[in-house]
Amino acid sequence: MNALRVAAAVVFCAAAVHAQELDLFDPNDFIDPRERGAVFKDSGFGTSEPGDAFTLTRAYAGRVSDYQWRNTPTNADLSFAHLTTNFYRGDKQLNLKLTVLEGNTEARVPAYRGTIQFGQYFVTSERNAGASKGDSDLRMSGRWLVTLAAEENTLTPQPQLRANAEFGAGASSSDPDDPTFLYEFGFEVDGYLRYRRAGVVGSIVWMRRKVAENQVIDRLTYVYRLPERPVGNVRLNASLGFGGERNDGWQWGATRALLVASYDIERLNGSVNLAYGPTVVPGARHRNVYHELAVYVDSTLLARLKPVRR
Amino acid sequence: MTSSTSTLRRSAAIAIAIACCAGANAAAQCHSTGIVMVKFKQPSVKVEQFPIRIRTSAGDRDITVTRDASGKVWREDVEPFHIASSQLVHADVPGVRTGCNIAPEKDFKVGRKCVAMYVVDCDPVWSMNVNSTREGEAFGYRLDSKIAACEVAPPDFQTAATPRSILDIGAEDKVIVKVRRRESFISVLVTQKVLRTFQGTARFSQLDPLPTTETPVTAYTRYLKQAQADKNRDLTFSMAAGGGE
Numbered sequence: 329m330n331a332l333r334v335a336a337a338v339v340f341c342a343a344a345v346h347a348q349e350l351d352l353f354d355p356n357d358f359i360d361p362r363e364r365g366a367v368f369k370d371s372g373f374g375t376s377e378p379g380d381a382f383t384l385t386r387a388y389a390g391r392v393s394d395y396q397w398r399n400t401p402t403n404a405d406l407s408f409a410h411l412t413t414n415f416y417r418g419d420k421q422l423n424l425k426l427t428v429l430e431g432n433t434e435a436r437v438p439a440y441r442g443t444i445q446f447g448q449y450f451v452t453s454e455r456n457a458g459a460s461k462g463d464s465d466l467r468m469s470g471r472w473l474v475t476l477a478a479e480e481n482t483l484t485p486q487p488q489l490r491a492n493a494e495f496g497a498g499a500s501s502s503d504p505d506d507p508t509f510l511y512e513f514g515f516e517v518d519g520y521l522r523y524r525r526a527g528v529v530g531s532i533v534w535m536r537r538k539v540a541e542n543q544v545i546d547r548l549t550y551v552y553r554l555p556e557r558p559v560g561n562v563r564l565n566a567s568l569g570f571g572g573e574r575n576d577g578w579q580w581g582a583t584r585a586l587l588v589a590s591y592d593i594e595r596l597n598g599s600v601n602l603a604y605g606p607t608v609v610p611g612a613r614h615r616n617v618y619h620e621l622a623v624y625v626d627s628t629l630l631a632r633l634k635p636v637r638r
Numbered sequence: 639m640t641s642s643t644s645t646l647r648r649s650a651a652i653a654i655a656i657a658c659c660a661g662a663n664a665a666a667q668c669h670s671t672g673i674v675m676v677k678f679k680q681p682s683v684k685v686e687q688f689p690i691r692i693r694t695s696a697g698d699r700d701i702t703v704t705r706d707a708s709g710k711v712w713r714e715d716v717e718p719f720h721i722a723s724s725q726l727v728h729a730d731v732p733g734v735r736t737g738c739n740i741a742p743e744k745d746f747k748v749g750r751k752c753v754a755m756y757v758v759d760c761d762p763v764w765s766m767n768v769n770s771t772r773e774g775e776a777f778g779y780r781l782d783s784k785i786a787a788c789e790v791a792p793p794d795f796q797t798a799a800t801p802r803s804i805l806d807i808g809a810e811d812k813v814i815v816k817v818r819r820r821e822s823f824i825s826v827l828v829t830q831k832v833l834r835t836f837q838g839t840a841r842f843s844q845l846d847p848l849p850t851t852e853t854p855v856t857a858y859t860r861y862l863k864q865a866q867a868d869k870n871r872d873l874t875f876s877m878a879a880g881g882g883e
Contacts, residue, residue, distance in 0.1 A: 355857040363824075363859055384861055414858070529856065556857075558846055561835060565857065594844070631865040 352396075352586065352603040352622040353388045353410050354425075355565070356553060358518050358529070360469045361419050361449050364633075368419070372451045378418035381634045385413045386598075390624020395429075396584070396607050397437045398537075398547065401618045404435030408624070417636065421447040421471070438480035438510075447473035447516075475514040475535070481507050512537045529553040546574040563590045563599075581610040598627035668745045668752030672718040675748075675755045676703050676729060677711050682762050682809075683734055688712070691727040692754070694719040698727065719754070726756040735761045735808050737785055759785045761808035764830055765878040768815070770800040777802075777817045777873060784810040803878060814848065817873065824863050828875050839876040843867035 359382070362368070366379030388410040395402050407430045415422040423445040429437050451469040514535035533549045549571035557564045565588045572580035584607040590599040605620035676690060689702045696719060703712035726740040737759035746755040761784060768777065778795035785808055795816065798804075807813060809830050816825040826845035833840055847863040867873075 357858045358856050359858050359862050363862055382862055382865065384858065628861055631861050633865050
């Protein structure tokens with residue numbers, strides 16, 4: 329039985345990747361509720377003690393080259409700003425995010441994107457999860473997360489591009505049926521699996537994007553996170569993602585690594601970050617390898633703890 | 639041609655002589671000696687003299703060893719004792735943690751004389767003051783020591799309260815400090831090197847959080863831990879002068 333649980337957990341975490349699909353400037357917001365003092369029920373689902381409520385607002389701003397939008401290389405150099413607020417209470421989590429991207433006019437990326445996410449955490453039974461001497465060394469905590477995102481529709485030719493388009497007269501005028509926003513809906517499972525001294529964090533993300541009436545694109549991503557490593561005053565984070573996209577049929581093999589070096593600046597209440605995200609896209613028409621690079625600062629605008637008593 | 643042949647012969651003769659001497663030397667085992675020598679693996683000890691205790695088959699002896707002309711070895715002449723059964727129980731070097739219960743090097747000689755040579759691990763010690771705005775703030779700490787000195791506390795968390803000085807921390811030691819916040823523990827890693835990067839004084843919330851037994855430290859967990867430390871009370875760690883209990 330124990331071996332079965334280990335195997336199931338390994339398979340689960342083997343399927344894990346990054347929650348936010350590896351945007352260079354959107355770090356993992358996974359916080360085990362036990363870190364806030366929450367106590368899970370014996371079943372591992374639901375809490376008997378909610379712990380402290382925690383609200384965190386963070387801002388990110390910087391410059392990125394060769395931006396990777398979702399699973400699509402854009403060849404665009406952009407400036408970006410990203411504001412995120414996370415509410416953690418009991419075993420629940422609510423995220424609100426706003427992203428603004430500004431690039432050259434040829435950049436077919438949305439100028440803005442809003443995201444709302446709701447998640448719930450769970451753990452393996454407390455006896456094994458919290459005990460230092462249990463009958464099992466396997467410890468696991470996880471989270472499911474539902475995402476709804478809306479962003480500017482860039483699949484519709486933009487006015488200045490339409491004028492030069494060779495689609496014929498019909499395409500050169502704005503189609504009133506073109507939606508202003510495109511919506512995405514997704515589901516994600518994050519897991520942290522610890523076996524003896526080894527641990528792995530990851531996520532499986534499925535996202536569905538409606539691009540036209542009766543036309544959807546599915547993305548499935550799977551990401552491993554390596555543990556953070558401090559090197560002197562610099563913190564290093566690395567992730568590795570693998571995914572596929574289904575339009576007419578599934579196309580697999582897109583692989584993406586993410587390396588972020590962060591240097592904390594107390595006055596900023598945040599850090600300066602240098603991020604590198606090489607991406608391999610098999611079967612691409614022009615090139616297969618993209619080198620996304622970003623420099624950005626982040627800052628904590630609000631970090632508030634509030635005791636919650638039942 | 640003649641010259642090179644004679645050089646070759648001379649080299650061969652020297653090689654044979656060295657081999658014979660080495661063989662004879664190895665054959666002559668050291669059983670007892672009246673010379674005690676101590677050498678440190680790390681070159682951080684500068685004192686002229688320090689006391690040691692050696693355990694021999696005839697009982698324990700307290701000896702003071704003195705630095706020799708090379709500056710790298712401390713020695714003393716004593717009543718002869720059986721080398722193999724001896725042990726350096728401990729060395730009392732000011733400001734330095736040393737290894738203990740060290741067996742002598744086997745068949746060690748200086749010239750033709752047998753010597754009881756003890757090679758000792760060492761680590762300079764320092765002390766750390768732990769304070770907080772609220773006196774009596776409880777915390778736990780544990781030393782992960784590089785050198786297994788006998789007097790070092792067992793690797794379990796010891797409970798303490800502020801203000802508190804933690805003494806005799808090895809320069810290479812890791813100090814894990816944890817505080818309890820309701821049902822949760824927050825741990826940080828403090829080392830002498832880390833404190834130096836903060837000019838000798840650091841707050842709990844400035845230090846990197848360590849993963850607890852069941853949770854990874856993700857970027858966001860860091861912000862939570864910082865908020866937890868800031869909100870309630872924030873321990874302060876500062877380097878003090880080198881220790882000694």
